Amino acid sequence: MTQLLDIKRLKKSFTQPEGGNLLILDIPEFQIAKGEQVALIGQSGGGKTTLLHLIAGLLSLDEGSIRIDGIETNVLSEQGRDRFRAETIGYVFQTFNLLPAFSAIENVRLGMAFGSGKHQYSRAADLLTRVGLKDRFNYRPSQLSVGQQQRVAIARSLAGRPKLLLADEPTANVDPSSADSVLELIRETCREEEVSLLTVTHDMQIASRFDRIEKLDEINQVDHSSASSG
Amino acid sequence: MSLIHIAWRNFCHRALSSFLTTFSLALGVGLVVLVLSIYGVISEAFTRNASVGYNLVVGPKGSPLQLTLNSVFYLSQPIENLPYTEYMEFLSQDERASMVKKFGGDPKLAERNGRYAPFVSGGFAIPLALGDYFGQYRVVGTTPDFFTKLKHGPNVDEDFTFSNGRAFQTYSPEHQYFEAVLGARVAKDMKVGVGDTFNPTHGDPEGQGHAQGFHVVGVLDPTGTPNDRAAFVNLEGFYLMEGHAKPVENVDQFKPQNDDVLDQTIDAVESDEDGSEQDTSTADLQTTVDAGSSETSDESGSSEKIRLLTIPEREVTSILVRNGNMLFAPGMQNAINEGIRAQAAAPIGEINKLMSMIVGPLLTALLAITGITCAVAAVGILVSIYNSMNDRRRDIAIMRALGARRSTVTNIIVFESFQVALIGTIAGWLLAHAAMVVFSGQIEDQTGVQVGFFTTSNYEIFVLPLVLCLALIAALLPAWAAYRTDVGSNLSA
Numbered sequence: 117m118t119q120l121l122d123i124k125r126l127k128k129s130f131t132q133p134e135g136g137n138l139l140i141l142d143i144p145e146f147q148i149a150k151g152e153q154v155a156l157i158g159q160s161g162g163g164k165t166t167l168l169h170l171i172a173g174l175l176s177l178d179e180g181s182i183r184i185d186g187i188e189t190n191v192l193s194e195q196g197r198d199r200f201r202a203e204t205i206g207y208v209f210q211t212f213n214l215l216p217a218f219s220a221i222e223n224v225r226l227g228m229a230f231g232s233g234k235h236q237y238s239r240a241a242d243l244l245t246r247v248g249l250k251d252r253f254n255y256r257p258s259q260l261s262v263g264q265q266q267r268v269a270i271a272r273s274l275a276g277r278p279k280l281l282l283a284d285e286p287t288a289n290v291d292p293s294s295a296d297s298v299l300e301l302i303r304e305t306c307r308e309e310e311v312s313l314l315t316v317t318h319d320m321q322i323a324s325r326f327d328r329i330e331k332l333d334e335i336n337q338v339d340h341s342s343a344s345s346g
Numbered sequence: 347m348s349l350i351h352i353a354w355r356n357f358c359h360r361a362l363s364s365f366l367t368t369f370s371l372a373l374g375v376g377l378v379v380l381v382l383s384i385y386g387v388i389s390e391a392f393t394r395n396a397s398v399g400y401n402l403v404v405g406p407k408g409s410p411l412q413l414t415l416n417s418v419f420y421l422s423q424p425i426e427n428l429p430y431t432e433y434m435e436f437l438s439q440d441e442r443a444s445m446v447k448k449f450g451g452d453p454k455l456a457e458r459n460g461r462y463a464p465f466v467s468g469g470f471a472i473p474l475a476l477g478d479y480f481g482q483y484r485v486v487g488t489t490p491d492f493f494t495k496l497k498h499g500p501n502v503d504e505d506f507t508f509s510n511g512r513a514f515q516t517y518s519p520e521h522q523y524f525e526a527v528l529g530a531r532v533a534k535d536m537k538v539g540v541g542d543t544f545n546p547t548h549g550d551p552e553g554q555g556h557a558q559g560f561h562v563v564g565v566l567d568p569t570g571t572p573n574d575r576a577a578f579v580n581l582e583g584f585y586l587m588e589g590h591a592k593p594v595e596n597v598d599q600f601k602p603q604n605d606d607v608l609d610q611t612i613d614a615v616e617s618d619e620d621g622s623e624q625d626t627s628t629a630d631l632q633t634t635v636d637a638g639s640s641e642t643s644d645e646s647g648s649s650e651k652i653r654l655l656t657i658p659e660r661e662v663t664s665i666l667v668r669n670g671n672m673l674f675a676p677g678m679q680n681a682i683n684e685g686i687r688a689q690a691a692a693p694i695g696e697i698n699k700l701m702s703m704i705v706g707p708l709l710t711a712l713l714a715i716t717g718i719t720c721a722v723a724a725v726g727i728l729v730s731i732y733n734s735m736n737d738r739r740r741d742i743a744i745m746r747a748l749g750a751r752r753s754t755v756t757n758i759i760v761f762e763s764f765q766v767a768l769i770g771t772i773a774g775w776l777l778a779h780a781a782m783v784v785f786s787g788q789i790e791d792q793t794g795v796q797v798g799f800f801t802t803s804n805y806e807i808f809v810l811p812l813v814l815c816l817a818l819i820a821a822l823l824p825a826w827a828a829y830r831t832d833v834g835s836n837l838s839a
């Protein structure tokens with residue numbers, strides 16, 4: 117089976133404010149196949165966001181390797197990684213991270229702006245329509261509800277036709293029935309476009325819909341029971 | 347979405363701050379462009395005024411600049427005068443002989459060619475006598491040659507034209523020697539026209555008025571030269587005003603032997619110069635009028651026959667000379683300057699010296715001040731963008747997370763600075779040129795230089811590149827901050 121994401125002996129620690137290093141992640145092995153959809157669950161402060169940032173190349177790892185689509189991203193130059201990210205990875209941030217100066221459709225178009233692919237307006241419009249924001253193209257993020265902002269973020273993450281979509285609690289800010297439909301939307305789109313999906317959630321209800329559920333505690337060898345606040 | 351589009355969105359997002367920054371830059375650029383335009387207008391006014399159709403001004407020894415100022419620009423006080431004989435040095439033996447005969451003077455003058463006459467041959471020498479005023483305007487005593495031989499305009503090929511009337515004549519039966527022609531501005535300002543008379547005041551604008559009135563027979567069209575600001579009177583009439591004759595002992599010995607032939611002599615001189623038949627008849631007429639009637643003489647306050655000044659009594663302030671062959675000009679200038687009495691100055695050279703000595707540095711200082719204004723505006727760009735960097739760190743991190751490179755986010759900042767620079771420069775340019783248009787009437791009145799909206803000075807093309815450079819420098823610090831923005835720690839989690 118071809119692995120789209122292949123993590124080996126990954127270690128990541130942060131310098132603590134009071135000095136000294138705190139090891140957050142120590143993952144001997146973790147893989148996602150092409151087109152596979154995985155739910156990642158774990159306690160707060162466990163390092164889920166950190167793992168996604170590492171995969172996206174937004175943080176650099178201390179040890180080990182991350183291979184995406186056959187390319188070892190952690191040895192790429194920074195420029196190479198930026199470019200790789202623009203073309204291969206979609207990311208729905210836990211806090212959406214929409215740009216306030218830009219309208220909904222412009223935010224989606226920004227998802228295509230930095231890659232080498234075409235910047236199609238029609239693609240952006242299509243995605244926004246699919247997430248149910250057909251009549252909100254020109255709204256600024258501040259004029260959108262939290263759930264609507266989240267849907268813009270989802271449309272943006274898919275705009276650049278990524279191979280891997282990282283979604284950090286994409287349903288945390290919507291009511292349960294909307295959460296279901298947002299999740300269905302993501303999964304549906306990923307299936308259609310053959311995108312591998314790694315979704316972080318702590319909602320077991322949501323996680324249970326996935327064929328494959330991973331617990332960070334199990335793949336991560338760092339014991340957080342003492343460090344975490346729960 | 348292009349980077350420029352992204353930069354523009356950022357510009358609009360911080361609309362007030364962007365507007366204020368751009369506006370302050372526009373004011374700075376506007377000032378610079380205005381100063382450049384004024385510089386352009388002044389230098390054009392000066393060179394235009396120096397395009398006078400003659401290449402040398404001859405006057406008493408002294409400052410060549412002052413000579414130029416008072417003979418070309420009718421500014422500053424005349425230094426001294428030259429004896430009329432100095433003027434005669436530019437004339438041929440024939441002309442000199444007829445003058446001696448007509449006005450009376452040392453017979454030896456008639457025995458030789460003027461010393462500089464060979465240099466001038468084919469050109470002209472026109473005498474000027476200054477010293478009187480009409481209102482605040484200079485009265486210029488000269489000969490009718492002034493209006494026929496001098497040209498003006500950018501290519502120095504335009505003749506003087508009259509909006510009303512004609513050039514004055516050396517002698518006319520109606521007004522004898524007392525005809526005048528006014529520059530356009532004088533006529534407009536003093537509300538005097540053809541048919542009116544005026545009395546020059548002696549020495550300075552507030553000086554005592556002469557009893558002698560001059561009849562305005564023509565008003566010139568505007569020329570955009572200092573001639574617009576002058577009241578021209580017939581040199582012979584000028585000499586006849588009280589106080590204008592140089593006191594000479596025993597004048598009588600120089601008086602023409604035969605007063606009766608006087609007018610025929612004038613006639614001879616006149617026809618020598620332009621070969622006009624009409625002058626002959628005028629002169630004939632004059633003889634009869636003078637001999638038979640005193641009616642017309644009443645106006646000049648004298649019923650006696652008018653006696654012209656003798657050569658020793660005559661003085662000129664300066665002589666406008668054009669060499670028939672320009673190759674002779676330097677030789678003649680040297681010859682004159684080696685003499686004891688006179689100097690010859692090249693107006694264009696003097697004006698360029700003046701420009702580089704006084705006007706140039708003054709404008710350079712002005713330019714420096716406005717340049718500093720621009721630099722301050724550029725600092726404004728820096729401060730405005732740099733202050734927004736705190737808000738922007740997150741935006742930059744997001745764009746980086748979307749795949750933008752460090753260089754891309756850096757470029758966005760630079761583009762933003764360029765945007766302010768471009769808009770500010772264009773707005774400033776428009777402001778300055780709009781101001782020029784608003785004041786174009788006054789500028790034309792004062793300098794004769796016409797300015798339109800699209801009148802640009804040579805240096806203006808440097809403004810935009812310069813401001814863009816400033817903008818680039820201003821963008822360096824924020825761009826560096828953008829470059830260094832760390833993605834991981836600035837993405838809110």
Ligand SMILES: Nc1ncnc2c1ncn2[C@@H]1O[C@H](COP(=O)(O)OP(=O)(O)OP(=O)(O)O)[C@@H](O)[C@H]1O
Pocket residue numbers: 130131132140158159160161162163164165166167210835839
């Ligand atoms: N830049 C950083 N410097 C130091 N420590 C950090 C940094 N970023 C994260 N950490 C620490 O790493 C741990 C994991 O953080 P992370 O954001 O990955 O948690 P998470 O699993 O996503 O939690 P949540 O479910 O609440 O979002 C936390 O204890 C956090 O304090």
Ligand SMILES: [Mg+2]
Pocket residue numbers: 164165166210284839
């Ligand atoms: Mg998290």
